[in-house]
Amino acid sequence: MRNSGEIGIIGLAAMGQNLALNFARKGFRVCVYNRTSERTEAFMRDRVRGEPIVPAYTLEEFARCLERPRRILLMVQAGPAADQVIEALLPFLEPGDLVMDGGNSHYADTERRMQALAARGVHFLGIGISGGEKGALLGPSIMPGGSPEAYAMVEGMLTRIAARSEEGPCCAYMGRGGAGHYVKMVHNAIEYAFMQGIAEVYDFMKTALGMSSETIAEVFERWNEGTLNAFLTELAARVLRYRDPETGGPLVERILDKAEQKGTGRWAAQSALELGVPTPTLTAAVIARTLSHFKGDRERIGAAFPWPDRRAGFPPETLADLEAALNLVVLVSFSQGLWLLHEASRAYDYGVDRAEVLRVWRAGCIIRARWLGFLREVIREDPEDPHLLFNARFRGEVQGRLPAAGRILDLAFEAGIPMPALSTAVDYVLSMRRSRLPANLIQAQRDAFGAHTYERIDRPGVFHTEWEGETHPPGVG
Ligand code: 6PG
16 A cells, blocks of 8 residues: 555554544545554454555554655654654655644644644644544544644545534534644543532432432433433443442442543643633542542541531432532533633634534534533624623523522532532632622732732722731731
């Protein structure tokens, strides 16, 4: 297949293998390369069944296998590994070739690589790919970013392998520079928050309501029939039902309660802080994972910190309230993520169309959910407004669920159950609807101890006051 491969894939871990098969099954001629040849051999032997896939065992051979201009998709670990592969590949590339990074790379790395390759005349796209291993094989959600010319080189291929919803293929140009990886990062931050919300209501059902995994699974299945219809809701039910072959009990109860993370959620929180966009629920989900790691400390503190059990039975509407609460977490998480995207697109000149982002998230990706259709309508009503909360329909969905969320938070406190995603979601809405927050007192104190100045509500200007009395802690200053 010398010179005839339409797409080359580097990196044959599960995602790379499945994408190679997906491209090939859609009729594209694929060349594959992996750093260790054993994996390439195993892939060709165990998984390739007559699909037009050709293995290459050196990068030179790989480059020769591809038609010009070359289109190469990197499916290697984000971070230094991606830089190493690009460096090793460069001597075999020619101006006009295109390199795509389909991993979960940091958007700043993507922009750096894009510039470095542009200096050699080589195009570069940062492509967010969501849907896990199954999605890669059957149709992922694809979020490409970079130059429109580079995207035009692969648009046809990418839209062919993408998932489809009733709104078309789940692949669209996300914007300039690192936009693709930025959008994927926000997707993952919402993924973290959605998962955290699910974990919190599971904890409530288990700990406060004493429900079994099986019964909780039934609840998630029921919810999946309604507004909470989503891949993650359905997955929660499936996972809760799974029985451990060794013990016969629910496997989930045998799993150590320390949640891992590879970085995308944290990057989103960091980026939000840098851009000055409040994303408390997205950030709370990252922190909850971090906190879960301190298992030993939690056990030690918990043993010395009993929680009085003040439960006095639960009103019959508690499950309906929980459903409303989880809906609220989902809606608020999306609204925070979409505000972040709006500001990032402005700050970095990405040109992201958030309605397109929501369309691409409709199918194939981890956060696909029934709410996405509604959210897209809301965004389309006023694409330039950063806040979904400004939209009457969105506000109505949120407002109607607040009382239930408040009742759940009260009961959770009684039972000693932390609900960081839910409580930050409620706090966020309460804060964003307050025209006057107590930040005036913070400003007064800042001015009193540090002459940091303040503004007034009754006239323009910047003010400083020589505040009377003791303004320093006793014995300090
Ligand atoms: C996806 C997922 C995928 C991966 C995340 C998980 O959209 O298919 O987001 O990219 O599962 O990287 O991230 P953590 O390991 O940080 O949970």
